[in-house]
Amino acid sequence: MSERTQKLLGAMAALGLGDRPQSIIGGKLIDGAGADVTLVDPFTEQVLLTYKDADTALAIKACDAAQKAQPAWAKGISAAARGQVMQDIARAVLANAEPLAIIEAIVAGKPIRDCRIEVAKVAEMFAYYAGWADKLHGEVIPVPSGHLNYTLREPLGVVFQITPWNAPIFTAGWQIAPAIATGNGVVIKPSELTPITTVALVKLAEDAGLPHGLVNVLCGLGPTTGQAAIEHMAVRKVVFVGSPETGRRVAMAAAAALKPAVLELGGKSANIVFDDANLEHACLGAQAAIFSGAGQSCVAGSRLLVQRSIHDDLVEMLSTGMKNIKLGDPLDESTEIGPISNARQFKHVTGMIDQAASAGASVLSRSDTLAKGYFVPPTVLRGLSNSSKTAQQEIFGPVVTAIPFEDEADAIALANDTSFGLAGAVWTSDVGRAHRMAEAVRAGTFWINSYKAIHVSSPFGGSLNSGFGRSSGTDALMEYTSAKSIWLDSAPKPRIAFGYVS
Structure with a gap:
């Protein structure tokens, strides 16, 4: 057994987990019965652990458990009591932040300093929605008929959530907290590549007072475990975070069962820099936008649109600065960029860089890299148009395509010339221009002289x-x-009459 596997198992034991990923259903850790699933360390490329896909039977059991537990959570206790349990969950997460961060760093390949921040954010999510638990109410509507007409906001019942491999515990908290604050039961399926911290989060939540069975975690594969949960009669809504390709399949499966869906998919966000911007600040922002998290972020600023008069200067500043970013072991406190999370994604990212070079791009990258691990150094592609493959398709790695623009109108046209609509940013000292760009660029989130400022209290989507x-x-x-x-x-x-009352 490798030293890193030992560290992983030690962190799992500290959280009350076994020696392999297991689903948690009705408060119990349960092995799957399907195909083998292997977890590989993205830093060493060595096998960490192997477990069994939950498969159809456990998916049904999880949905049944959530359906059984949900009514008492929604109606059997007060909304204020729900909020208190969620506050206790937030405290439990903070108290166990270090083993959670260690698991995330080893399995997902994220720098541990980033993992600690994300674990703290999860605690913040539960605390934020705890405050909303007893403040959700309906309205009284002054209808013209003289009736007393009022509305109630009711929980849906059971929701099924599917979360990705790039930010496992962050997206688990992001989805679970609002669902249970409003009185719902949850079945959640994390990526089969990064399931452990989601199981640990729910285990901590139950230890803090969350009723057993209210939130159930399925460790397994989408075509088997995920499909069975989508089809279960108890599930009233499907929430998916991941790639557009998989999102389409999930949405189609949900639609076939006449269930609504929420989809958080990819992006090809435009990070726009005008010639009146503070270039040093814009350069630091561009680094954070695309290189943090090894670029494995749906909101990554993967298109750097720069006004032509400063384009070369900013690209030079960016390419010089990225040589100082430290790649390394995710468990090393000084590491700033870890490896790509898995072999399949590594192959995709490196293939996109090779394709860009074949298409005539100038590839600005570090020549040094590590001998092992799925590492892609920070990379800038220049010399390609906005219609190029690397400017239109999501790369999901530390790779940015730099594109010059002429004026405000050109910047808007380029920013919106994409099939995505998730995020964007502008760097400028002109306040009027900043607001015009924020209004004109198609994006669910838009930053002015900033990037990646995200908080649980602000709406997110595309x-x-x-x-x-x-x-x-x-x-x-x-x-x-x-x-x-x-x-x-x-x-x-x-006042009973034929037709509508008036």
Whole structure:
């Protein structure tokens, strides 16, 4: 057994988990019965652990457990009591931050300093939605008929959530917290490549007072485990975070079962720099936008649009600065960029760089790299148009395509010339221009002289190939509830008539 596997198992043991990934259903850790799934360390390329796909039977069991536990959570205790349990979960997450961060760093390949921040953000998510648990209410509507008409916001029942490999525990908290704050039961399937921290999060939540069975985790594959959960009669909504290709399949499966979906998909976000911007700040922002997390972020600023008069200067500044970014062991405190999370994605990223070079791109990258691991050094592609493959397709790695533009109108046209609509940013000292760009660029999130500022209190989502629906802020509360309209006739003589009352 390798030293890194030993560290992983030690962190798992500290969180009350076994020696392999297991689903958690009805408060119990359960082995799957399907095909073998192997977890590979992206830093060493060595096998960490192997487990069994949950498969159809466990998916059904998980949905049944959530359906059984949900009514008591929604109606059996007060909304304030739900909020208190969620506050306790937040404290439990913070108290166990280090083993959670260690697992995330080893399995997902994320620098441990980033993992610690994301674990703290998960605690913040539960605390934020804990405060909303007893503040969600309906309205009284002044209908013209004289009836008392009021609305209730009711939980959907059971929701099925599918989360990705690039930010496992972050997206688990992002989805679970608003769902349970509004009284729902949850079945969640993390990526089969990074399932452990989601199981650990739910185990901690149950230890903190969350009813067993309210949230169930399925460790397994999409075509088997995921499909069975989507089809289960108890599931009322499907939430998916991942690639557009898989998102389409999930949406089609949900639609076939007449179930709504929320999709958080990819992006090809434009990071726009005008010649009146502070170039040093814009360069630092561009680094954070694309190189942090090894570029494995849906909001990554993967298209750097730079006004032509400063294009060469900014690209030179960026390519010089990226040589100082430290690649290395995710468990090393000084590592700034870890490896690509898995072999399949590594092959995709390196293939996209090779394709860009074949298409005539000038590839600016570091010549030094590590002898092992799925490492891709920070890379800038220049000399390609916005219609090129690398400017239109999501790379999901530390690779940015730099493209010059002429003026404001040209920048807007280039920014919107994509099938995505997730995020974007502008760097300028002209306040009026900043607001014009924010309004004109098609994006669910847009930053001015900043990048990647995200908080649970602010709505997040996109349009077109970036998906639909919102999964944070108060908008998420609406996604996980439905409105019921109630009419009370208080007149001495009931106003019953053919047709609509008026």
